[in-house]
Each structure stands twice: as C-alpha cells, then as structure tokens.
Amino acid sequence: MKFFGYVLGLALLSTQAVALTPPAGADALAACSDVIVRKEVRSLSTAEWSAYKAAVQSAYTDKWIDWFGYLHDRIALTIHGNSMFLVYHRGLTRDYEKILRGYNPSVVVPYWNAMIDYQHPEQSVIFGADSLGGNGSGGSNCVSNGVPGTWQMTYPDSHCLCRQFSGGSTIPVWHSPEFITHVLQSSTTYAQLRAGIENSIHGAVHLGMGGDMDTMHSPSDPIFWVHHANIDRLYAQWQAVSPDDRTYMIDGDGPDGQPATVNMLLTGTTKPAYTVMRLGYGDMCYTYDTIQAANGNADALVKRTNQKCIKRPNKETEAIKQLPTKVLQQFYPSFANGTVNALENEMVSLTPSTPIGSNGNFTAPTPNEAFRGKMPAPSKLTDAWIKMQNACVEEVRELEQRACDMVEALNSANYLSPYLF
Ligand SMILES: [Cu+2]
DSSP: OOOOGGGTTGGGGOSOOOOOOOOTTGGGSOBOSSOEEEOBGGGSOHHHHHHHHHHHHHHHHTTHHHHHHHHHHHTHHHHSSSTHHHHHHHHHHHHHHHHHHHHOTTOOOOBOOGGGGOSSGGGOGGGSTTTTOOOOBTTTTBOOSSGGGGOEEOSSSSEEOBOOOTTSSSOOOOOOHHHHHHHHHHOOSHHHHHHHHIIIIIHHHHHHHOGGGGSTTGGGSTHHHHHHHHHHHHHHHHHHHSHHHHTTOOOSBOTTSSBOOTTSBOTTSSOBGGGGTSTTBTTOOEEEHHHHHHTTOOOHHHHHHTSSOTTOOOHHHHHHHTSOHHHHHHHOHHHHTTOOOGGGOOOSOOOOSSOTTOOSOOOOOOOOGGGTTOOOOOOOOOHHHHHHTTOOHHHHHHHHHHHHHHHHHHHHTTOOOTTOO
16 A cells, blocks of 8 residues: 655665555654755854854753653663664654743754764764863863853753763764665665664764763763654654655564564653654654755755756765675665665765854765774773663673674775765
C-alpha cells in the first residue's frame, strides 16, 4: 500500500517489498499545516542565529534548561542503549523546540553536522564565542564564552556549565561522513541504525566534549540540542529512503527488555512511539533541509551546492564512488549496486554560506593531499561511558571494529577524504 504518495517514487528504490501497515491510531495524526525546516548551524543567517541564541538564553533564565537536564537524568537508563533511543530523543528535541518557539515563533532548532568537524573537533565553529562557547577552564572547567558563558546551573547542584575536552585542549577524532554514510547504507533495520548512530558519532561527541556533556544531565549544555537534532536528522533521512517500510519500522528491545513496538510509550509520557515516527504529522511539524532537497524541493541547500546545474555531481561523492568494487560492496551497498539515494549519502557538500557570527563569505577547507591514504580512525568509547549509557559492550566493540576496518580499507585504496585539511 502506497500511503506516502507525495514521496515521488522514492519507495521504488526500496529493496524491501512489503510495506508496513501504519499502526492503528496513526490515521488520527493530522498533517501539519506549517512544516518548519531545520538547517545546519553553518547555514543560518546572522539574524536567525541571533534569534536562536536569544531564545536559548530565555529558556535558561526560566529554568527550562535545568528542567531538561533533570528530566533526562531521571530516566537515563530507559532511553539509551535500546530501541527507545531514537524515538525518545526525537520527541525530547521537539519539546525543546516548542519551548523555544514560545519565546520567538520564528525559531527553529538547527542541527550541527559534527561529522564534518571529525578531524579536529575542537576547531568547530560551534565552539566559537559568537556561538555556543568553547572548552571550559579553571579548576571547575567553566565555559566562559558564548551563550552559556555566564550560566549557573541548579541541577544536580549549583555549578557553572562545564566542558572538559577529552584531549585537554583538543578533542580526539570523531566519526567521519564516510562512516555515517556506511551506517546509513548498511542498516536495514531500525535496531541496526540505532546502534550504528548511538554508539558512534552520538557517543563520541558527548565523550569528547566532556564536562556536563559527559553526564546524564547533558541537556544542560546547549550543544546537546544541536547535536541531537543531527542524530535525529540521520534517523529521519534513513526513514525517508524508504518511507513505506521504514516510517513505522521498529525492532530490537525496548527499555524493559521486551521487543520494541510502535505502541510502546515514550518513557514518562502517555504517547506511543508511533506518534513521533512520521515527520510532518501530529506534533512533529518539522523536516530537514537535506530531506527537502532530496525530495526535489529547490531549497537553499540545492541552490548553494549546485548553482549552475542541479545535476552536477559533487566532488565529495565522486571520490568515494571511485573506491574498488570490493570495498564498495563491503561498506557501501547502495554505491555498489547503483541504487544510492541522496538521503543515505552524507558525502555531500555542505559549504556554509554564512558561518556562525559573520555575514562574510566562508571558504571551505580544501582537502589536504598529505592525508591521502591516511584517514584517521575514530576514537573509541570508554568503559565508563558504555556503563553509564547502559550500552551492550559487544554491540559497541563490533561497531568500533567495523569503523577501523572501513578506515583501513579506504586507506589501502589510497582514498582522500574531502574533509581532511
Ligand atoms: Cu540522551
């Protein structure tokens, strides 16, 4: 049954023939009359960015930020390390967005594509003084600039907002756009995607930033939200590759160890999981610029990256497609069999037109030939983190092994990542 007629035949690319029947009750979710578009932090105009920062500051003043830290901490063990992770954090990020829009109805939560910054995370624009602030300093590792530069949190005790980059003044290498592309292309079930994202870029960003981000009250850090919008974007893109099968797909275990279902209640709420699974319906009145672009709506992203000709292949994707067939078959099934959908390809140009805090022109770094065949492997999650997240050790180690294998295979093929500089 094709109930997503508007998706212009994307479903034809699906390898799974059987469409899932929408859960009873899903029909009652009305289509949103106003769907807002979440954009990458580097794509916001100065005015949009200022409005976002002001709304975050208001939410802090009214203790909403403390509230979210408290809430997340109290239910931490049920919402991580199992199938609740993606659906719960989607609902949570939407709740936060609605709070911010109460201060300014034009505000939309941006996402931070942390993979782009994987080589030198500490150099990311997100840590700027015009942005969400940098590393902590002094004995308490207080953040002293950016939005949270003067914040005093009240949960779980009175403290400054703290960060403690795990490499001291630097942050060890994160997961690359190449690896996340692998996760998107190789995950055929919800459970695989959840593990592939939660235990890679999700955990690495929390752990690498340290301080409050490395606790269960991590929503206290304003970067939590732009990070989780990015995690949610990956989930949404994966769903949109094959909406008939994936919109309401859920498997793996729920928090109670029983098989997860679309009807399981989001922790601490009376809302079944299915109420957050279809973007553009019910309360989920948002989408992502990448999804809009892939669905053929000529938005800013398409115009920026393909100004002269919409069909122009981008150089990032071309490099990875030239890998030996064997490597493509092992890590990038969609590239290998020629069925790639833009939504399962993170190797796309995201050259920002307006970097945070300035109206000047931004020049993307050019890949450095010195890194040809020398792609760095992502850092590993620590035992302490795995324990705090209630994660399955074997699941984490399997993913780490795959990440290492991928980097080795790409390096052996003399691949040059366009994100290394
Ligand atoms: Cu969380």
